[in-house]
Amino acid sequence: METRVYSVKEDWYARITIAVAFIALLLGGVFGVLQVISRTPYWPNLYEYLAGLGIGGGASELYYRGLTAHGVLLAIVLTTFYIVGVSAYLTPRVLGVNIKPQTLNVSLAMMVIGTALAAIAIIFGWANVLYTFYLPLVASPLFYIGAALLILGSWVFAAGVFISYLEWRRANPGVAIPVTFFGIMTTFIVWIMATIPLVFIVLKNHVPASLLGWEADALESRLFFWWFGHALVYFWLLPAITIWYYYVPKALGVPLFSETMAKIAFMLFILASTPVGLHHQLVDPGINPYFKYLQTVLTLIVASPSMLTAFNIIATMERAGRAGGGDGLFGWLFKQPWRDPVFTGLILALITFGSGGITGIINASYQLNNVVHNTAWVVGHFHTTVGTAVVLTFMAYTYLLIRDLYGRNVILRNVSLAVPILWFVGMMIFSISYYTAGLAGSPRRTSIVTYGGSIPPEWVLPMQIAAIGAIIFSLGGLIFLVQFFGSLASGARIPLTQPTLVIMNPHKPGPATILDNIRLIIVAAIILNIIAYSGALIEIYYLRGLSPVPPIHP
Numbered sequence: 001m002e003t004r005v006y007s008v009k010e011d012w013y014a015r016i017t018i019a020v021a022f023i024a025l026l027l028g029g030v031f032g033v034l035q036v037i038s039r040t041p042y043w044p045n046l047y048e049y050l051a052g053l054g055i056g057g058g059a060s061e062l063y064y065r066g067l068t069a070h071g072v073l074l075a076i077v078l079t080t081f082y083i084v085g086v087s088a089y090l091t092p093r094v095l096g097v098n099i100k101p102q103t104l105n106v107s108l109a110m111m112v113i114g115t116a117l118a119a120i121a122i123i124f125g126w127a128n129v130l131y132t133f134y135l136p137l138v139a140s141p142l143f144y145i146g147a148a149l150l151i152l153g154s155w156v157f158a159a160g161v162f163i164s165y166l167e168w169r170r171a172n173p174g175v176a177i178p179v180t181f182f183g184i185m186t187t188f189i190v191w192i193m194a195t196i197p198l199v200f201i202v203l204k205n206h207v208p209a210s211l212l213g214w215e216a217d218a219l220e221s222r223l224f225f226w227w228f229g230h231a232l233v234y235f236w237l238l239p240a241i242t243i244w245y246y247y248v249p250k251a252l253g254v255p256l257f258s259e260t261m262a263k264i265a266f267m268l269f270i271l272a273s274t275p276v277g278l279h280h281q282l283v284d285p286g287i288n289p290y291f292k293y294l295q296t297v298l299t300l301i302v303a304s305p306s307m308l309t310a311f312n313i314i315a316t317m318e319r320a321g322r323a324g325g326g327d328g329l330f331g332w333l334f335k336q337p338w339r340d341p342v343f344t345g346l347i348l349a350l351i352t353f354g355s356g357g358i359t360g361i362i363n364a365s366y367q368l369n370n371v372v373h374n375t376a377w378v379v380g381h382f383h384t385t386v387g388t389a390v391v392l393t394f395m396a397y398t399y400l401l402i403r404d405l406y407g408r409n410v411i412l413r414n415v416s417l418a419v420p421i422l423w424f425v426g427m428m429i430f431s432i433s434y435y436t437a438g439l440a441g442s443p444r445r446t447s448i449v450t451y452g453g454s455i456p457p458e459w460v461l462p463m464q465i466a467a468i469g470a471i472i473f474s475l476g477g478l479i480f481l482v483q484f485f486g487s488l489a490s491g492a493r494i495p496l497t498q499p500t501l502v503i504m505n506p507h508k509p510g511p512a513t514i515l516d517n518i519r520l521i522i523v524a525a526i527i528l529n530i531i532a533y534s535g536a537l538i539e540i541y542y543l544r545g546l547s548p549v550p551p552i553h554p
């Protein structure tokens with residue numbers, strides 16, 4: 001007999017959080033367009049124009065304010081809200097267990113209030129510290145309190161997910177965890193492990209510096225920030241991977257090529273997402289190169305589950321394509337449902353991740369990092385990873401949610417396919433041009449695009465082409481947002497039916513194996529973190545000692 005899943009509260013939560021995520025995409029996107037036009041050589045500096053209208057404290061101040069808003073809205077608000085939303089939607093459907101409604105209420109209230117507080121601080125220019133908020137730059141306490149509430153709200157949600165898992169496990173002893181839920185659980189395990197160092201350092205350094213003017217050590221703060229900061233990228237990526245594993249086989253009507261390989265990939269993410277932050281500090285002085293080397297090795301380990309994922313998804317496609325009559329070396333590629341915007345969006349996101357992943361490996365190489373660090377290259381890297389592998393996946397999957405979660409028909413359905421295509425083409429143009437400009441030394445995170453007053457000619461053309469790419473993918477984003485909000489407002493209503501567990505989990509999970517022993521892998525991850533970070537911490541606290549400096553209000 002089919003088991004029905006009742007998920008009314010979860011759906012209410014998901015509808016709100018996913019809508020908030022796309023409001024963040026809209027606002028963050030506007031700041032992105034402002035920024036790319038203003039930073040392109042010989043293009044109009046829109047920040048100068050706005051400053052001329054008496055807005056803000058000059059073009060440079062507006063640039064940093066806009067960049068902070070862009071980074072926080074897209075990298076933190078969009079991602080966190082979408083991730084909790086899609087997890088709330090999927091969890092009861094794949095486990096058959098409801099999430100405790102109290103956790104949903106509390107988490108939503110905290111996340112919304114936190115976002116509002118941080119937004120006020122950013123809009124009024126009290127937090128021009130970018131999304132990495134490096135000390136000694138300090139923001140208004142509102143910014144840190146807002147960010148803390150947002151994170152704590154997501155912890156409350158994570159607690160709800162873990163409680164549901166325990167309930168499911170009690171009712172299903174000895175059964176393998178469904179792959180989709182494995183992905184959701186991995187996401188929140190990585191998130192909790194990642195945010196512990198962040199919460200520690202914000203309470204120890206940032207809040208006292210901001211509230212009381214206490215001095216703080218910049219390197220100590222950066223070390224804890226990046227301990228969080230690299231795992232953060234897998235918090236973004238893991239739900240996208242989960243959606244690939246869930247939807248691609250479903251669209252093709254075949255099982256995933258290997259569920260075992262998928263679980264191994266998730267386990268490797270739990271193991272190695274956190275002990276790798278030093279690869280963001282390869283050029284920082286004051287950290288012994290041996291520790292950087294150790295974490296570079298671990299970085300190469302955490303890159304491997306992405307390659308396993310690419311293999312698994314492509315093998316699933318090949319199997320389905322061959323079963324559908326595609327022969328020869330590449331015949332199977334022509335047998336894919338390319339007209340389905342969801343499928344095409346997910347696969348274009350995966351292909352773009354190839355570019356983002358390879359540049360990531362380059363970033364992580366000690367010598368090459370010296371060439372690319374803090375240049376436009378890194379901007380190319382993260383627009384292909386979080387900006388496309390993640391965001392394009394979220395947009396594409398949302399076409400299904402408009403129907404199945406919001407109960408609306410998608411408006412302008414005929415243009416849906418244009419969205420992933422414009423995003424992919426625009427992003428390719430943008431990122432390849434930024435890689436090129438970065439290799440020629442064009443810096444990132446600066447309001448000034450000149451070098452000592454003149455612009456090196458090698459920067460000019462790539463940055464101009466990049467801006468054209470940005471306009472192309474922004475157009476794709478705009479069409480999507482018109483469809484999303486337009487469908488919610490005026491799409492024809494369709495009756496929502498409660499899905500059944502059988503539809504969500506078409507293949508009955510087999511008996512649990514060693515791969516379902518999450519506790520073991522968490523313990524291994526903690527041990528690896530202690531090994532990876534203890535040397536650097538001993539160096540900072542005992543060998544070098546702290547060098548606190550007074551806070552600077554930008």
Ligand code: HAS
Pocket residue numbers: 132233234236237279280299302303304306307310314333347350351353354355356357358359360361362363364365369372373374378381382385386390
């Ligand atoms: Fe990163 C900086 C290294 C993955 C995001 N990264 C950043 C920043 C962000 C970011 C936001 O080592 C900037 C932070 C800041 O503001 O300062 N990154 C890596 C490595 C990986 C990696 C080794 N990053 C990500 C992901 C992100 C993300 C994922 C977001 C979601 N990153 C770095 C480093 C820096 C850095 C340094 C610091 C740079 C500096 O100096 O500041 C790896 O996890 C990547 C592994 C992935 C692969 C790709 C596998 C292949 C796939 C597709 C193949 C497709 C094919 C085509 C073959 C190895 C998935 C198929 C064809 C068909 C038809 C289907």
